[in-house]
Amino acid sequence: MRYNARMNVTLKITKIGNSAGVIFPRDVLAHLGVAVGETVSVVTTPRGIEPAAADGDFEAQMAVAREVMARRKRALGELAK
Numbered sequence: 001m002r003y004n005a006r007m008n009v010t011l012k013i014t015k016i017g018n019s020a021g022v023i024f025p026r027d028v029l030a031h032l033g034v035a036v037g038e039t040v041s042v043v044t045t046p047r048g049i050e051p052a053a054a055d056g057d058f059e060a061q062m063a064v065a066r067e068v069m070a071r072r073k074r075a076l077g078e079l080a081k
Contacts, residue, residue: 024051032051038053040053041053041054
């Protein structure tokens with residue numbers, strides 16, 4: 001058993017059209033628990049940013065929050081004062 005099970009991989013940023021992207025090797029995708037075509041979220045941490053498998057529950061909660069914020073825009077604006 002290894003003491004440090006962290007995966008340290010250096011990835012190169014490549015040009016993709018007018019944007020930039022990073023290609024994840026197969027072992028990195030396996031470590032993240034995602035496959036090609038799935039969504040990956042980027043999480044801000046004290047050490048920088050870290051990719052993580054997208055949490056479907058979080059996305060559903062954010063959709064509900066956006067709906068409530070749209071309906072209660074004036075009330076939220078008053079509370080923000």
